Amino acid sequence: MNKPNLKASDFKSDLTPIWCPGCGDFHVLMSITRALAATGRPPEQVAAISGIGCSSRIPAYTNCYGFHGVHGRALPVAAGLKVARPDLTVLALSGDGDGFSIGGNHFLHACRRNIDMTYIVMDNRVYGMTKGQPSPTTEPDWDSALSPGGTGLSPFHPLVIALASGANFVAREFSGDIKGCTATIAEAIRHPGFSFVEILSPCVTFRPDEREWKGKVHKASVPETDDPARAARRIMTDDGMNTGILYRGKRRPYHTSVSDEAGDIAALETRFEI
Amino acid sequence: MLRALNYRKLVLEYMIWVNRQIHHAGGSRMADTRSARENVSFAVVGTGGKGAITAGAILLEAAGKGGWHGLLTRSVGPQIRGGEAAALVRLATKPAFTMARDFNILVALDWKNADRFISAMPVARGGLVIADPASGSAPRAVQEASCTIAEVPIAALAKEIGGGRENMVAVGLVARLVGLEEEAVMEVIAARLGRKGRAAVDSGRACLEAGMEAAEALVPAFPLAPAPERDSPRWLITGNEAMGLGLLRGGIRFAAAYPITPATDLLEYLAPALSRIGGALLQAEDELASINMALGASFGGRPSVTATSGPGLALMMESLGLAAASETPVVVVDVMRVGPSTGIATKSEQSDLNIAVHGFHGDAPHVVLAPLGVADCLFVGQWAVHLAESLQTPVIVLSDQSIGQARVVIDRPADMQFLTRRKAFRATGEPYLRYALTADGVSPMAIPGQPGGQYTADGLTHAQSGAPSSAAKDQSEQMAKRARKIELFDFGDYWGEIEGPEEAETVILTWGSMAGAAREALGGDTRLIALRLISPLPVGQIQPALKGAKRVLLVEQNASGQLYRHIRAHMDLPGEVRQLNREGPDLIGPQEIAATLRDWSPA
Structure with missing residues (x-):
C-alpha cells in the first residue's frame, strides 16, 4: 500500500494558512508533510484530527482526510477513528491550551490507552487565537490582561505526564529545526502505540520572547531510552529545551479487531427466544 | 428425606394466619380469589443481594415459556448492595405495557428498609402478603392494608436445604399461587444454575418444591387464566436490549461507552454483541470523549452510537452541534431518568425532550425519536441508524428507565428492512465538494481511504469544499442545505x-x-x-x-x-x-x- 515516491507537496492543500508571519506552526506543517512523505502512506490513507486553536487549523492545510472538531477533543475523535479503522495512519494535532487544558483529561487517557497514533502538540505557552492568555504551560509570572501579574500557577509538564500516563514514545522538538522535527515525527508515526511529540513552536505575536528559543534549544546529549524511570528522571531534570526522542517504550498497543463482514445479526436473537 | 420432613414441620409450626379487615361478603377469610385472572401482579422484596429480582425474573421467564405475557420492573435503592431491592411483576394473558398499580401478592424475604419503598408497591385489596416472621413485623402500610398476611419461615426453609436460597423458596411460593407448573419453572432454574453444577440445580429444585408446598395451604389464590395459543415466537427482552439489537440491525458497528444509570446495561449488551459481529466498543473517560469517539469512528465510515442518560447528554451537546455542522452521522440514545442534575438515577422521567430538541447552540437541524414501549425500542434503534446514515445528521433517541430496564415477554417483532446507505462519494476527477449543495440537501460523503475524496470535516462554517469560510453566503447556503435535508425527508x-x-x-x-x-x-x-x-x-x-x-x-x-x-x-x-x-x-x-x-x- 505504501508508495515510495511521495513528496511533501503531495500532502499539502492549496489553502493559505491563517497564521501570523513568523509563526512556528508553518514549520511544523512543513515537517509533518515531509514526515508523511517519508513514511510512504499516500494522503488518502492518513487522517489528521484536531481541536480548536491556531495549531488545530492544520488538517485543512494538508491533503489528507481531516477532522477539525471542537475545542479539546481531538484525541477522542482520533481514538474512535483508529479503533474503527486500524488500517489508517492517524495523527492528532493540538496546541497547549487545546491539549493540556480543556483536553487535559483526554491526554491522560489517550496515553493510558496506547492506541497506535501520533499526537503532536504545538506548544507556544499561550492562547494565541484568543489573543494572548496564559495556558497550562505558561510561566507563572507571565503578565496578561486576563491574569495580571501572572497566574502564579506551576506550569504543566507534558512530557512527564505523558510518560507517567503510559505513552509509548515521548519526544520534544523545536519547530525551527525542520530536519529534526521531520525525523522525529516520522519515527513517532512508525512506532507502535501512542506516540507523543511536543514541538516548541513560538508565537511571535503574543510571546515575542519566544524568538529566543532558537538559541536556547539543544539536542539531547544522551541517547533515547526504553526505561521509563530513567526517562522520567531526565525529563524532570532537563531545562525544557532538550530536543530529540527521549523515550521509546515497548508497551503493547491497544488492540481490537474490526471486520468489514456484515456479521450474523440473526444469531444475536437466539438469547431472547423463549 | 430429611429435608422434606423438616420443612413440613416448619410450615406447620410457623404458619400463622392473620386476618385483617377483610371486608368481604359472606365473611370468607380470604378475598374471592378462585376465579382465574387475566392479570396477576406480584412483588418480591428483600435486601439487595438476596436475589429478589432474580426470583421475579425466573417467574417471568417461566410464565413466558408457558405462553403468558408479562412485564418485570425493578425498584432499587441507591445503595449498590444491602439497600432495598424489589422485583415487580405483572403476568397477563395479553401483552402488558405498564406495571400494575397494586399487587395481588407481596413476598417479603425481609422487611429491612421496607418503609422506604413499600408505598411504591401497595398490596391490592384482598391481596396476599407472605413474610418471614423471623424478619420482624410488616411495615405499617402493609398491616393497615385490606389483605391477608401469611407468615412463612422462608429463611428457615432455605436453611434446611443444603445451598438453599431464600429467593428460590419465594419462586416456589409465587409459582404455586399463580398456577405455574413446577417443571416449567424448574427448566428456567436449571438453565440459570446449570453452570454452577448439579448440586446447585438440585438445591434449586428443593427450594422450589419447599416454596410450592408451603403455598399449598394458601391456594387457590390468584390463578392465571389459561395462556392463549401462541401465534408467534416470543422473546423475553428488556428495552435496553431491544434498543441494542435494533441498533445492530440498523448497522451500528462502533459504540463508545461511559457508564451511567440507566443506560449502562444497554452498553453492556452492545460490548459482547459488537465483538461477535466484527464491531468494536471503546470505553471512554467521560461523555465528552464518548460522543467524540463515536464521531471519529463514523467519520471513518462505521455507523456509530453512544448511549447515556440526561447528565451525559448535557455534556455531549457541544459535540452534537459539531455532528450537525460537520454532517457526521451519529446516534445517541438517552435512557432518561429523573432530573435535573443527578436527580434519581434509578427512576424514570420523560424530561429530556427540551434538551434533545432545543439544547444545541446555533441552529442545528437534527432528529429526535422516542420508542413507544419495550418492543418498539427494537424498531426505533434500527430506524435511528437509518435516519442518521441517510441524513448524515445526529439522531437522539429518548428512551427512559421505565422501558429501558423493564423486562417483557413480547411477540417477536416483525423484521424491518431499510435501505440504509450513506450517499457515497465516487471519484470523478473533478475537485470533490464534501458539502455540495444538492436538491435534497444530502451530499456524497467520502470515507478515509478513498483516493480523491480527501476533505476536512469541519465545525467551522465552511464552503462547499469544506474549506473554512466566514462569508455570509456560505453560512446561509450551508444552513439552508442542512435544514433542507431534514425538511424534505419522508419519514x-x-x-x-x-x-x-x-x-x-x-x-x-x-x-x-x-x-x-x-x-x-x-x-x-x-x-x-x-x-x-x-x-x-x-x-x-x-x-x-x-x-x-x-x-x-x-x-x-x-x-x-x-x-x-x-x-x-x-x-x-x-x-x-x-x-x-x-x-x-x-x-x-x-x-x-x-x-x-x-x-x-x-x-
Whole structure:
C-alpha cells in the first residue's frame, strides 16, 4: 500500500494558512508533510484530527482526510477513528491550551490507552487565537490582561505526564529545526502505540520572547531510552529545551479487531427466544 | 428425606394466619380469589443481594415459556448492595405495557428498609402478603392494608436445604399461587444454575418444591387464566436490549461507552454483541470523549452510537452541534431518568425532550425519536441508524428507565428492512465538494481511504469544499442545505401510532414510553396519538389525526409539559386541551389516565 515516491507537496492543500508571519506552526506543517512523505502512506490513507486553536487549523492545510472538531477533543475523535479503522495512519494535532487544558483529561487517557497514533502538540505557552492568555504551560509570572501579574500557577509538564500516563514514545522538538522535527515525527508515526511529540513552536505575536528559543534549544546529549524511570528522571531534570526522542517504550498497543463482514445479526436473537 | 420432613414441620409450626379487615361478603377469610385472572401482579422484596429480582425474573421467564405475557420492573435503592431491592411483576394473558398499580401478592424475604419503598408497591385489596416472621413485623402500610398476611419461615426453609436460597423458596411460593407448573419453572432454574453444577440445580429444585408446598395451604389464590395459543415466537427482552439489537440491525458497528444509570446495561449488551459481529466498543473517560469517539469512528465510515442518560447528554451537546455542522452521522440514545442534575438515577422521567430538541447552540437541524414501549425500542434503534446514515445528521433517541430496564415477554417483532446507505462519494476527477449543495440537501460523503475524496470535516462554517469560510453566503447556503435535508425527508408512517376510532371526540396525545399507559387506558370512544418522531414535529400527520377532536389530553411524565409546549410552538390544538403531566418517579398509569378522561365530562 505504501508508495515510495511521495513528496511533501503531495500532502499539502492549496489553502493559505491563517497564521501570523513568523509563526512556528508553518514549520511544523512543513515537517509533518515531509514526515508523511517519508513514511510512504499516500494522503488518502492518513487522517489528521484536531481541536480548536491556531495549531488545530492544520488538517485543512494538508491533503489528507481531516477532522477539525471542537475545542479539546481531538484525541477522542482520533481514538474512535483508529479503533474503527486500524488500517489508517492517524495523527492528532493540538496546541497547549487545546491539549493540556480543556483536553487535559483526554491526554491522560489517550496515553493510558496506547492506541497506535501520533499526537503532536504545538506548544507556544499561550492562547494565541484568543489573543494572548496564559495556558497550562505558561510561566507563572507571565503578565496578561486576563491574569495580571501572572497566574502564579506551576506550569504543566507534558512530557512527564505523558510518560507517567503510559505513552509509548515521548519526544520534544523545536519547530525551527525542520530536519529534526521531520525525523522525529516520522519515527513517532512508525512506532507502535501512542506516540507523543511536543514541538516548541513560538508565537511571535503574543510571546515575542519566544524568538529566543532558537538559541536556547539543544539536542539531547544522551541517547533515547526504553526505561521509563530513567526517562522520567531526565525529563524532570532537563531545562525544557532538550530536543530529540527521549523515550521509546515497548508497551503493547491497544488492540481490537474490526471486520468489514456484515456479521450474523440473526444469531444475536437466539438469547431472547423463549 | 430429611429435608422434606423438616420443612413440613416448619410450615406447620410457623404458619400463622392473620386476618385483617377483610371486608368481604359472606365473611370468607380470604378475598374471592378462585376465579382465574387475566392479570396477576406480584412483588418480591428483600435486601439487595438476596436475589429478589432474580426470583421475579425466573417467574417471568417461566410464565413466558408457558405462553403468558408479562412485564418485570425493578425498584432499587441507591445503595449498590444491602439497600432495598424489589422485583415487580405483572403476568397477563395479553401483552402488558405498564406495571400494575397494586399487587395481588407481596413476598417479603425481609422487611429491612421496607418503609422506604413499600408505598411504591401497595398490596391490592384482598391481596396476599407472605413474610418471614423471623424478619420482624410488616411495615405499617402493609398491616393497615385490606389483605391477608401469611407468615412463612422462608429463611428457615432455605436453611434446611443444603445451598438453599431464600429467593428460590419465594419462586416456589409465587409459582404455586399463580398456577405455574413446577417443571416449567424448574427448566428456567436449571438453565440459570446449570453452570454452577448439579448440586446447585438440585438445591434449586428443593427450594422450589419447599416454596410450592408451603403455598399449598394458601391456594387457590390468584390463578392465571389459561395462556392463549401462541401465534408467534416470543422473546423475553428488556428495552435496553431491544434498543441494542435494533441498533445492530440498523448497522451500528462502533459504540463508545461511559457508564451511567440507566443506560449502562444497554452498553453492556452492545460490548459482547459488537465483538461477535466484527464491531468494536471503546470505553471512554467521560461523555465528552464518548460522543467524540463515536464521531471519529463514523467519520471513518462505521455507523456509530453512544448511549447515556440526561447528565451525559448535557455534556455531549457541544459535540452534537459539531455532528450537525460537520454532517457526521451519529446516534445517541438517552435512557432518561429523573432530573435535573443527578436527580434519581434509578427512576424514570420523560424530561429530556427540551434538551434533545432545543439544547444545541446555533441552529442545528437534527432528529429526535422516542420508542413507544419495550418492543418498539427494537424498531426505533434500527430506524435511528437509518435516519442518521441517510441524513448524515445526529439522531437522539429518548428512551427512559421505565422501558429501558423493564423486562417483557413480547411477540417477536416483525423484521424491518431499510435501505440504509450513506450517499457515497465516487471519484470523478473533478475537485470533490464534501458539502455540495444538492436538491435534497444530502451530499456524497467520502470515507478515509478513498483516493480523491480527501476533505476536512469541519465545525467551522465552511464552503462547499469544506474549506473554512466566514462569508455570509456560505453560512446561509450551508444552513439552508442542512435544514433542507431534514425538511424534505419522508419519514413515512413511522412518525407515530394511532389507535381507536377515527374522528373520536376525545384524543389522548402522548409520546415515547407513556404510550403504553395511554394504550391500556383507551376506552371505546377515545383515540390515541402516540408520537415516535419528536423532531422534526410531524405537524402534517398530527393535524389530520386530530380531525373531529373536541377534547385533547396531553399525557407526559415531566413537570413542565415539554411535549405540550413543543407542539404549541408549531401548531394549534383543536377543542379543549388539558394536560396530565408530572415529574417522575411516580409514573402516570392507565387508571389515572382513564379517570382523568371520565372526570372530563363533555360540556
